[in-house]
Amino acid sequence: MLSFTSGLSQDSEALAVFVTEKYVYNDRNSILSNNITQRINSFIKTLRTKNEEEISCIDISDRQKCFVIKVKNKYVSYYPQEKGGAFFSYLQKFKNIKKVDLYADSLNQDKEKLIKFFSEFISGFNLKSYTFNKYKTLNKKEVNSKINLKIITSYKKKIESNYKYHEAIKEGVFFTRDLVSEPPNILSPKTYVNEIKKLSKLGLKVKVYNEKELKKLGMNALLGVGQGSANETYLATIEWNGKKNTEKKPLAFVGKGVCFDTGGISLKPARFMEEMKYDMAGSAVVVGLLKSFALRKAKVNAVGVVGLVENMPGSNAQRPGDIVKSYSGKTIEVLNTDAEGRLVLADALSFTEKKFKPKFIIDLATLTGAIIVTLGQEYAGLFSNNDELSNKIIKASDNVNEKVWRLPLHKNYDKLMDSNIADVQNINYAGGAGSITAAQFLQRFILNKTPWAHLDIAGMAFSKKAASLNPGGATGFGVRLLSNLVKQYYE
Ligand code: BES
Ligand code: ZN
Ligand code: ZN
Numbered sequence: 001m002l003s004f005t006s007g008l009s010q011d012s013e014a015l016a017v018f019v020t021e022k023y024v025y026n027d028r029n030s031i032l033s034n035n036i037t038q039r040i041n042s043f044i045k046t047l048r049t050k051n052e053e054e055i056s057c058i059d060i061s062d063r064q065k066c067f068v069i070k071v072k073n074k075y076v077s078y079y080p081q082e083k084g085g086a087f088f089s090y091l092q093k094f095k096n097i098k099k100v101d102l103y104a105d106s107l108n109q110d111k112e113k114l115i116k117f118f119s120e121f122i123s124g125f126n127l128k129s130y131t132f133n134k135y136k137t138l139n140k141k142e143v144n145s146k147i148n149l150k151i152i153t154s155y156k157k158k159i160e161s162n163y164k165y166h167e168a169i170k171e172g173v174f175f176t177r178d179l180v181s182e183p184p185n186i187l188s189p190k191t192y193v194n195e196i197k198k199l200s201k202l203g204l205k206v207k208v209y210n211e212k213e214l215k216k217l218g219m220n221a222l223l224g225v226g227q228g229s230a231n232e233t234y235l236a237t238i239e240w241n242g243k244k245n246t247e248k249k250p251l252a253f254v255g256k257g258v259c260f261d262t263g264g265i266s267l268k269p270a271r272f273m274e275e276m277k278y279d280m281a282g283s284a285v286v287v288g289l290l291k292s293f294a295l296r297k298a299k300v301n302a303v304g305v306v307g308l309v310e311n312m313p314g315s316n317a318q319r320p321g322d323i324v325k326s327y328s329g330k331t332i333e334v335l336n337t338d339a340e341g342r343l344v345l346a347d348a349l350s351f352t353e354k355k356f357k358p359k360f361i362i363d364l365a366t367l368t369g370a371i372i373v374t375l376g377q378e379y380a381g382l383f384s385n386n387d388e389l390s391n392k393i394i395k396a397s398d399n400v401n402e403k404v405w406r407l408p409l410h411k412n413y414d415k416l417m418d419s420n421i422a423d424v425q426n427i428n429y430a431g432g433a434g435s436i437t438a439a440q441f442l443q444r445f446i447l448n449k450t451p452w453a454h455l456d457i458a459g460m461a462f463s464k465k466a467a468s469l470n471p472g473g474a475t476g477f478g479v480r481l482l483s484n485l486v487k488q489y490y491e
Contacts, residue, residue, distance in 0.1 A: 018107035084124025104153040123166035172292030173476035179284040180474035184260035189308035202294035221326040228317025229310040250301040252358035256365035257283030257308040264337030281461030282364035285478035307344040333422040370434030379405040383439035386451035396485035
């Protein structure tokens, strides 16, 4: 919810004024006293000569500061959001500033541009302000203190309605980040399922398959991954029907939900193993995205499918060398139990294609360490059997600055996944190209040529460092990208 005010509040600690590149601003609502105007103007004079940074600050009284925020005349689509994020970061320098009046109408832009700018600016501010504090018991007050923005504008209604979309996306992103941040002893597949079930309240149709049902369906690739864990394995489908009676084919989003990846019998090294709690991030993006569809009543039919499982060693765990029969009927030789994400997705992909006959399938997974070697923490890997879908994803990614880089698929890489004694093996030790061969493996489980894209988000889902729209930790990478894709091309 946004809050508004008609003039400079008595109890606010700061005012934010927006200036153009030439340091022009308006006082359209005549809220600035002569004294304040003079102070701002003389400050701006010094800024002009120094060509000061993007955001600067002066005192306008002994209790109130004024932030001068410079806004470019021409900008890329994600600029307003990142500016909002930058303003939030800037405010962290001032521990005592908790109430800020944002003088939106001071920006010298036409009405439509101004409305759009501010709904996005505030959305960026909010995305950056995310915290995950539920397990902090000390200094509760300080930990939970928030900055309160009040907007000064005569376009209240328009900004509010424009902001609605961003609010829904933010809720989706925050839900994704919350799920990814939860420790693995709390977020087991079962508690995860319970979180997903709660989404029914919003009008999403949730169906959960337990181990018994998965066995009956023949999802042995997925089940094999969870075999060593005391926690039960699940598959959940989440449907959003926002486009009644017209085009029936839904858009499908599939996510890897490995609640913890020890590697199984092919055990991972201890160092940084704790990071493997975020191996469910792909599924969390799907869940957050579907939540945002419901919140904003997106005019689209969509389905999310997530495989939820814990990869543990144990006396009943899957062994390297085991052969499992997947839902598709294809047999898989499991050479390495740490290449488990693809086993989860194999069944989830074939099931999604068969059951929902979707227009396309996009899967998201923290699938390979190799994608971090290739693209680091800048780009997600994109793989696709369809140029049109792929190009749309790239455009949407450019719009929101959640970057993707397309990597190739090729029959020669595909061949590397042939097994000597089964239809396919889950890892290739000799051929290199770890992320590509993983994608080739997935492609073998798209049986009816459905347009499909795979996003390997292993480098993007979690970051120790803060970025323009997140404070570090779980990023929610993918929710904004796919929301934009759907909004631009499918609504
Ligand atoms: N969950 C990991 C991939 C991963 C690594 C995600 C680092 C995030 C950060 C995946 O299940 C895995 O272990 N992949 C193996 C595959 C290998 C055994 C072929 C890998 O990347 O080492
Ligand atoms: Zn693994
Ligand atoms: Zn994994």
